[in-house]
Each structure stands twice: as structure tokens, then as C-alpha cells.
Amino acid sequence: MKVVRKAVRGLGARRTRRANFQCFSFVHQMADTPVSVPSVLELARTIVAQAVRQGDTVVDATVGNGHDTLFLAECVGPSGQVYGFDVQEAAIAATQLRLRERALAERVHLHHGGHERMRDALPPDVQGRIRAVMFNLGYLPGAPEKTVMTRPETTLAALDAALDLLTPGGVITAVVYPAHEGGREEAEAVDQWAATRPRDRCRAYTYAPLNTLRPAPRLVILEKVAGHQLPVR
Numbered sequence: 001m002k003v004v005r006k007a008v009r010g011l012g013a014r015r016t017r018r019a020n021f022q023c024f025s026f027v028h029q030m031a032d033t034p035v036s037v038p039s040v041l042e043l044a045r046t047i048v049a050q051a052v053r054q055g056d057t058v059v060d061a062t063v064g065n066g067h068d069t070l071f072l073a074e075c076v077g078p079s080g081q082v083y084g085f086d087v088q089e090a091a092i093a094a095t096q097l098r099l100r101e102r103a104l105a106e107r108v109h110l111h112h113g114g115h116e117r118m119r120d121a122l123p124p125d126v127q128g129r130i131r132a133v134m135f136n137l138g139y140l141p142g143a144p145e146k147t148v149m150t151r152p153e154t155t156l157a158a159l160d161a162a163l164d165l166l167t168p169g170g171v172i173t174a175v176v177y178p179a180h181e182g183g184r185e186e187a188e189a190v191d192q193w194a195a196t197r198p199r200d201r202c203r204a205y206t207y208a209p210l211n212t213l214r215p216a217p218r219l220v221i222l223e224k225v226a227g228h229q230l231p232v233r
């Protein structure tokens with residue numbers, strides 16, 4: 001019996017030593033790994049990737065060069081659907097090409113038109129079932145003319161539509177650029193809009209670096225919830 005107890009004590013000590021070693025090597029590894037805080041664009045994608053399942057329907061409200069459209073098409077898988085909007089024909093064409101190159105065009109419906117018309121453009125059977133809507137505001141990166149850009153009035157109309165179209169548990173991400181021409185007004189309008197959404201409908205968050213030389217891009221996030229899930233504060 002004594003021998004068994006001694007063996008068990010020995011095993012316990014070995015386990016503790018192993019656990020201590022594993023803990024030490026984890027801390028050691030952490031110390032060697034630089035802390036990686038995501039950029040606003042990376043965080044937007046992380047949040048969307050967590051919310052979206054294969055087969056979902058999602059919206060890219062500002063298609064631009066198609067990077068987010070491609071990302072969304074990968075998230076929803078072959079049985080899902082992406083609806084994309086942009087007012088510039090060049091953006092739609094570039095995105096169509098990007099999707100064809102990856103054989104993802106079939107699951108994406110691109111609309112050459114403003115996102116403020118999103119409600120009219122989406123078929124009735126997907127309304128209220130949208131899992132994510134991504135906005136990346138401002139102007140088309142790389143475009144020679146920076147005159148075509150998102151504007152507060154149409155952006156707010158689109159955000160209103162997006163919140164109506166979301167399923168409970170769905171998310172809206174909006175990257176705003178306060179340093180751009182006209183961007184500060186738009187960023188403030190989006191903040192104000194998000195901050196004043198009813199708390200029994202959604203939770204609103206913002207994420208931004210603070211100690212920057214110029215006003216940095218920031219991310220506004222909305223998560224739609226069913227009314228009864230929210231505590232009244």
C-alpha cells in the first residue's frame with residue numbers, strides 16, 4: 001500500500017513538474033512573440049469570419065477593388081451568397097475579374113449602384129437573414145480621381161437598411177477614415193448613428209488606435225440582438 005501511495009505521489013510530482021515546465025515554456029514563448037494587435041481592417045474580418053457560417057448570405061456595401069468581396073465569398077462557401085454594391089463601374093469590373101480568377105463569381109451578385117438602395121436590390125427571401133454587412137468607406141484606393149467617395153447621407157441610409165436586413169446575431173462592420181477630405185464628418189455621423197441605435201436592437205462598439213499623428217481609421221461594429229437578450233441598463 002505504502003509503495004502504491006509513494007508511486008502516486010511520485011506521479012503527482014512528475015505531473016506538477018511537467019505542468020510547471022509547460023507553463024514556463026508557454027510564458028517563455030509568449031515573451032518571444034511580439035504582441036500583435038489587429039489593424040481595423042483585420043479586426044473587421046476577424047469579427048465577420050466568426051459570425052459567418054457556410055451557406056450564409058452577406059453583403060459587401062462598398063466593393064471597391066473586391067478584396068472584402070473575395071473574403072466574404074470564401075467565408076460563405078459554395079452554398080452561400082454575397083451581394084456587393086459600388087457606384088463605380090471600374091470597381092465592379094475589377095471585382096468581377098478578381099472573383100472569376102478564383103472561380104468564386106457564381107456565389108456573388110454585384111450591383112452597380114449605391115448601397116443606400118440595398119433594401120430594393122436584395123430579394124425578399126434573404127431580407128432579415130443577412131449574417132454580415134461590411135462597409136469600407138471613403139474612396140477607391142488607387143483611383144486617379146478621389147472625387148467619388150461615400151457620403152454621410154447615403155452611408156447612414158445604407159446603415160439603416162443594413163441593420164433592418166440583418167438576422168439576430170448578425171454583424172455590421174464599418175471602417176471610417178476621419179483624415180480624408182470629408183471623412184471626419186462621415187466618421188462622426190457614423191459614430192453618432194451607432195451610438196444612438198436602440199439598445200434592445202443591437203450592441204455598438206468602436207475600435208481605433210489612439211496615439212497617431214493624424215486621425216486614424218477606426219472600426220465601428222454593430223451586433224444585432226433579439227430584444228429579449230439584452231439586459232436593460
Ligand SMILES: C[S@@+](CC[C@H](N)C(=O)[O-])C[C@H]1O[C@@H](n2cnc3c(N)ncnc32)[C@H](O)[C@@H]1O
Nearest residue numbers: 062064065066067068086114115136140149150
Ligand atoms: C474604400 S473603397 C472600398 C474598398 C473595398 N472594400 C476593397 O476591399 O477593395 C470605397 C468604395 O465605396 C464606393 N462607394 C462610394 N459611394 C458609394 C455608395 N453610395 N454605394 C456603394 N459604394 C459606394 C467607392 O466607389 C469605393 O469603391
